[in-house]
Amino acid sequence: MRELERALDGGGTAVLCQVLSGMGGVGKTQLAAHHARRVLAAGGVDLLVWATAATREAVVAAYAQAAAGILYSDPDLPETAAREFLAWLEHRPGPEQRRWMVVLDDVADPADLRGLWPPASPLGRTLVTTRRRDAALTGPGRSLVPVGLFRPVEARAYLAASLAARGRHEPEDELSALAGELGYLPLALSQAAAYLIDSGLDCAAYRALLADRARDLADALPDAGALPDDQAAPLDAAWSLSADRADRLRPYGLARPMLRLAAMLDPNGIPASVLTCGPALTHLADHLADRAAGQAPEQADPPDPPGPPGSPNLSTRRVTAEDAVGALRALHRLSLIDHSPGTPRRAVRVHQLIQRIARDSLGPGRRDALARTAADALMAAWPEVERDTALAQALRANTDALARYAGEALYRPETHPLLFRSGRSLGNAGQVAAALVHFQHLADSVGARFGPDHPDTLNARHRLAHWHGMAGKVEYAQTALTGILADYLRVLGPDHPGTLGVRHNLARWRGAAGDTTGARSAFAELFTDRLRIIGPDHPDTLATRHELARLRGRTGDHAGAIATFTDLLADCLRLLDPDHPRTLAARHELARWRGASGDISGARAAFAELLTDRLRIIGPDHPDTLATRHELAHLRGKAGDRAGAVDTFTGLLTDYLTVLGPDHPGTLGVRHNLARWRGAAGDPAAAVAALTGLLTDRLQILGPHHPSIAATRTDLAYWRGRAEADGLRVPRQPPAPRAEARDPDSR
Template identity: 35%
Template sequence: MTPSWLRKRRRTPGAPVVPGGEEAFLSAASVRVRAAGGGVGAGRDIANNAFGPGSQVFDQRQYHLHTDGESPPVAWPLRIGRVPALASAFQPRAALRERIDATMSAESPAALVLSGGGGVGKSQLAASYAAEAVREATDLVLWIPASDVHQVIAAYAHAAVLVDAPGTAGSRPDEDARAFLSWLATTSRSWFVVLDDVTDPAGMEPWWPPHRDGSVRTLATTRLHDARLTGAARRRVDVDVYTLQEARGYLAGRLRADGCDHLLDEAAYDLVQELGCLPLALGHAAAYLINQGTPCAVYLDRFRDSGRRLDQLLPPEGDTEGYGRRVAAGLLLSLHAAQRSEPRGLAEPALALVARLDPAGHPHAVWDVEPVLSFLTHFREGAYAKRRWWRRATPPVPVTAEEAHAALRTLHRYGLISSDPRDELRAVRCHALTGRAVRETVAEEYGISVSAAAANGLLAVWPESDDAFPEMGVVLRANTAALARRTGADLWHPVCLPLLDRAGRSLGGFHHAAESIAYHEWLIGRNERHLGVDHENTLAARDRLAFSYRDMNRFQDATSLMERNLAHVESRLGWEHPETLAAAAMLAASLRMGGQHEEAAPLEGRILAVIERLSGESHPGIRFARSAMLQCRALAGRPEDGVALGEELLAEYERSLGQDHHETVWTRTTLARNYASTGRSEEAVTMQQQVVAHHRRTDGPEHPETVAARAELASLYRKAGRTDEALLLQEEIVAIREGTFGHEHPFTLEARFAYAASLEQSGRVADAIALLADVLTAQEQALGPEHVQATLTRLLIHEFRLKAANALGQDLVDEIDAPAED
């Protein structure tokens, strides 16, 4: 038997020749066979034959029209194409409709293009407008699935016959389609055309309906964000997911319509948020709840279970609203086309990386750094394909930052992500369900490589000073948390550990105490499980947690952690090792801060004895221990000893580390405080002025380190009795911190606290108390009522009130003792 691919096409003798010859009909977009008025149309074989009036078939080779005499008159109004039924609990989306209507009326575009990602409800909106056109008795309502331009041409050709458009010959679909467009441009009949799911802007360019009478008669939907869709006076309106209110309204309405009100519970609000308010997902989820009789709370727990896949939680049988595809497939429908677009082969690996990060967004700068570019280079389509052993592997061409950003724009254009360079911090976003669909499908082949690239990309853009860029720290920590949730144990691979450590260090400082405690308690648990209880990263996390416990007045918890770390380091390295001394010094300072002076004294004695024996050695651990002893002197109420030790340390550090080393600068500040405590106020001010000058020179006048040094100088002015100078400087600091961090930020509250102390010293006690009361309210909200800063504010308010009461009492006594006037 001759194989089908070798057979030659034979034409039956006497058969009619298609006008234009074989080449013409083979090049046609699609061909149609239609029988009208008793005619018979023959296609390729019996499967492609049309028999009887009104029957028709589309064929890829030929287009015949057989008519029986004159065409019957057109029966107006005409409804061509299948308009999707509106969802069972269709949401009118009033705000979005208002925006669409405003664009229609204000700009009168040639066509309105509804653009948005998969499953956001574009077709439902278009269907609602088509339904309105039907209700308004529009003469022609035409709905065309427009994912393929060939479908559009064929639909136009079909409509040309039905409306009896002049020039319809029935031989070539493209000619009949043009006849239909000409009819639209000249007819007095009203018409409304919907082009649903446009995917080829270039191919569609000659096939857009004409602009008539200044009114919008064409509506298109697309996943694309492509400039070609908005040429020729067309306008785009972006369609996003439901609002929270709309999502809840849909879920409640859908369940109530099926008599399943009992499935709605307190978890419904969290469920719609977890589904990202995506109409596609809500439709499937509602059907699942109804079919399984599952309450929202139970379903939410299942949905959050990372072991369950989307196809289990949003199964195909849940497609009761006619979306026509699985959720994961629907969300990623355009990925294949994006992968074929320039820069070729980068869309998929780029999307795999985006899907690992926070859906709310990450900085564009992540796509400029080497770890991410190396990942894209390695996984560019074809670059990592297996090669035969006898073929010499050619090194892949490195992906540039320009290409990486172009890949993001491609994903944006195909509606898979949102990429907005104007948003410096959260420029690249991805819907949570799109990200989950990616992780469950295409991302699996990238293994730990994608997590390592994401981790090191975040680390590479993390600023050196978190206080200088606080909003960036918030975004990067959110992305670290998202990466940890999606990567699991793999994030504890050695190449990823630095990111977890950096996120913890970014929470240093009293203003992050509560968040730091939550993060480090979580991190220590994971570190102990994946790395071991005595791993260096576990020890470092315990130290940071102990500092945060101190900030929250949890001194006993802090002491327990430090004792545990000290016991481990001493057993491993011995008592006289510098790291052991550093751990012991941290514990001693913590004991002093907690008022446990009797426990701290013998520990300090042991530390000082070793430091004396190791004099001359310059190890960071020893320097840290000596600096901690300087702090302990002040906490023990022995500032004179602190001055002697501080002067010794400062001279040594200036000689060995240099004038501008951060340990030298820190020692100057500590020494200045001890000078002030011993009554050497002017020396304290002079010393701190040197610190301020250093930071101005190295960091700039409004850098957080400079502002903190100036705040310390203002405090020393106040202690020296230079109250007016303190007030002037503190007013500047409050203004700077309000402008940088906001009115309620802990740094701003700290500055206002210090300003209140100077107000009281200047005699404005009532103003000071009122200001402190406002500060306390804000501190309790921002830091928590147990935070050490809130505690200090309460104590100072109490102290000022006592002073005010004593002053009032003394005034009364003086008034009573005053001699009576004659």
């Protein structure tokens, strides 16, 4: 503590980064929190950011959240927002100087901080807690502060003070002996003090229980000498006694199975809905039923303790969400978890050491079953429409943590759907590059385990090809899907839902590649097959009708597209929720083709209404919301307000860059239309400059054969001709390989 205070009082000459290093459970986080509170109370900083740093993604997410609060950055593009936050920290002293402190708590791997260290600034302080002692954590500008175990006198004083606060007093020799048996580890001492206070036992009786339980665990654990963080066995015993005590609290017998479920998830925050949903409740009820039936588990727990006389037997009734919350409160009471009901997205936090001990108390079979239960719970808590982006981010973090702990469990007997759902969530949030990395890893993992013809392997390859297309690699997606379709037909047959899904996406990317006629023919054949196999009211059939209607408009039949989308919207409203993504997509396309047919005012009104609904349902940063704003910006120019269109597209481009990044096809499309409207607003030279840069970027990102390349070259030639006709000098480029001019009004 004194070292940290000296750093604080030293001003600009002090070391600006302190690294608290020590084994799990010594109190590094509590020390950092105490120091941060003192700094705040002393008025030493204007901004304090606390980032859980167990993974790189967690650090990036914390920085992105900070950027959202102070810079109005969008946390849904976390890497970009994090860079903006770090740049903000580098401001130099001045009349509006801002003092800051960043706490990076529980750094698991120094490599995760590459490019994420806060800058050295006389206005800033960085505080790191970690179990690591790597050289990468020290160096110029960083000071390593070792945090060890309590000394014997400190351990005894801690126990005495904790008990005295509740009117309890124990002999000093008993307290000293207990502290020694617990290895002077603060976390173990904290659990022991909580147990003594809650149970009413004296210190001698608790030591006797601890000795008995330590012997039991030593016999039960597969390798009692290989405990986490070099801990001694009595810490396991202290955890087990605390879990027993929590099981004696209402609702009786549920604390231990709840703790084990939480041990499979993200220590930095588990959504409340995950631990109170159906699969979690079934897990709790099954635990009680097995105990009541006297079934011997693969690796025996100590017998469940009885509740107080007259307490209800939960094995005879249904376990409710209220019971699950009660179990969380019991664990919180015994200092086994932190339960914060007021923050439901990160309601439960568990020390990683407690998680490790809880998992290690299970045999492999039970641990694997628990991993799949945790995966089922995450799936049950995951909404189909991700309205809450912070919740989706927390669910993805919990999925990543579970995947690290579960090993092979999520691939037996087949790949758990959670691994596919997490990747889809990344892509739908606009993180297309991350989705590609996710599905590439999944395809490699599944293929290595099950072989190339397993349905899970085919599904992973399908998802990977789809997100390549979403990233703008249209030609690659089309080629990949052609091969995948052949494999689906050979392995699963023509009528399998997966085969139909691949045909749908292959037709979609054929159309995106410019083969509108071929895409229409493919979708027409698919529609006939889907009517035969799944009927007219299935959502997949509606999706195929959607694509056929859209292609009808692209061939110039705007009236036919309007009529088809009008019928499709009516069916979506009849069969699906008004807020369903398919319903919103039909409304989007209907408004679009109304505008293309010349009904500008009607289209603007429809898009304005749709934007209001999308803001309510999926928020301002969802890619679909941005697409609706894109259409409104274009229609503003079509209505005659070309300068207004330029202003709207300029603001929209900023949001696309923040949410989707500079390489996303949607961002490139906004740049293209912004350039067109600049030319239409009377600045053809600006249009030429913008399109020249866009052509270079599209060639690099999308490749020379992407359909947008020809459109960019055509517009560049058109606006260069307009600029030269006005007597302006602009750089010369090769002529466009396409004859039609592209004034914005022709869109």
